Amino acid sequence: MKHLRSIDELGSDGLLRLLDLTNHMVEVNRRPVPKVPALRGRTVVSLFFEDSTRTRLSFETAAKRLSADTMTFSVSTSSVNKGESLRDTVETITDMGVDAFVVRHKSTGIPWQISDWTTASVVNAGDGWHQHPTQALVDCFTVREALGKERFDGLTITIVGDIKHSRVARSNVAAFSMLGANVVLVAPPTLLPPDVSHWPVEVSYRLDDVLARTDILYMLRLQSERMSQGHVPNLREYAETYGLDALRVAKLPPHAVIMHPGPMNRGVEMLIDPSALPNSLIHKQVANGVSVRMAVLFDLLAGESTAANLQQVAT
């Protein structure tokens, strides 16, 4: 695998391979000295044009635990402010000798564009509304770990909230359905993407209708920066119809688990203190972030562990 840009590009073989590899990284992170020399001499640069806490920090931690060197590019103190173009920025960094770019940008498709300009690997850490593949890997791994299942056949995963503007939703729909889950999207019509009829999902406008048959409830952040565009009448009405409160938690089956990719809007989609939830996986999602990103960087940079090579070694 040269790049990780979208879940579709990764495919189900790649998805399963990375999830299995993550088990190894979880074990490394449990050691008294959680650091291995696997990527010694490799350099990973994080190129974030949008804000991030957990994604950027977990990528950098992951690179360091594998002994790679890291560079951090911050837009506010870079020559981008002098008008340097994205292409020139990427080519300049490439000339310094880097092995992987971890990219977040507000525009869809930037990771593909960047991979045309550099010989290094490109990891998509979020491009616009489009894809956030490592978040989907984190979520799949977290579900696997919590439920002890390799695949998600027979599970109903309900994703609630601002689907239209969510790269997390797009990557997770692809990954969850690749693993066999039945995905239900719940949102007001204004927050559903126009092409949703082509997605491998069921759609509902009413959260209360689907709670009883939900195994995994995935709450998305209502991107309140979009509020000015009139997608929802007001936050209180949204919270009333789609927010998670104690009454709605009570309607879930007892075994159901609750997830949220963060950052959370308390009082909007989360009307209940998440630490009071019996089956919340939210902290697990953050904790698994480092291990999953270690698996991604290892797979990209530690030589070709593709299926063909695996067979070659097995024989």
Add this chain to the structure above:
Amino acid sequence: MSNNVMSADDVRRAITRIAHEILERQHGGERLAIVGLQRGGAWLADAIGAAINAIEPAAKVPVGYIDVSMHRDDIGLRPVVPGAISNISFGVDDTTVVLVDDVLFTGRTVRAALEGINTYGRPRAVQLAVLVDRGHRELPIRPDYVGKNLPTRLNEDVRATAEGVVISAGASK
């Protein structure tokens, strides 16, 4: 063409002897731990651990497993295939760790394991037990306990299992 150089009984006797040698040298099983190298050494570590605990039941010597693929020096030169997951559920600080592998060849896997074991703590001593030493070392590494010394050609293939040790002409490179 393949040649059976150790039978299942030979392997069983070698394991019993190695277990006695380990206990003799350690003056018992106190602060002793067995760590098998994934994957080939895992079954042998289980067998040696079981033999030691049968000889000295009071010792309760723990057995762990280490996957060295992330410590190897040839990452990037050949496909990396992590084996089974490491599992060392006991502290290694101030214990004597006996690394166990089926076949000792270039010594590079053992070097990686020596480095890997340090991420779990600082053992009092590290020793090495192998079922077969086939020679051709590329590093200054020497086993402490050997089932059988087996001179081989570089291109030969050695397979060591509980059912016996088989040597066969490997694919020419």
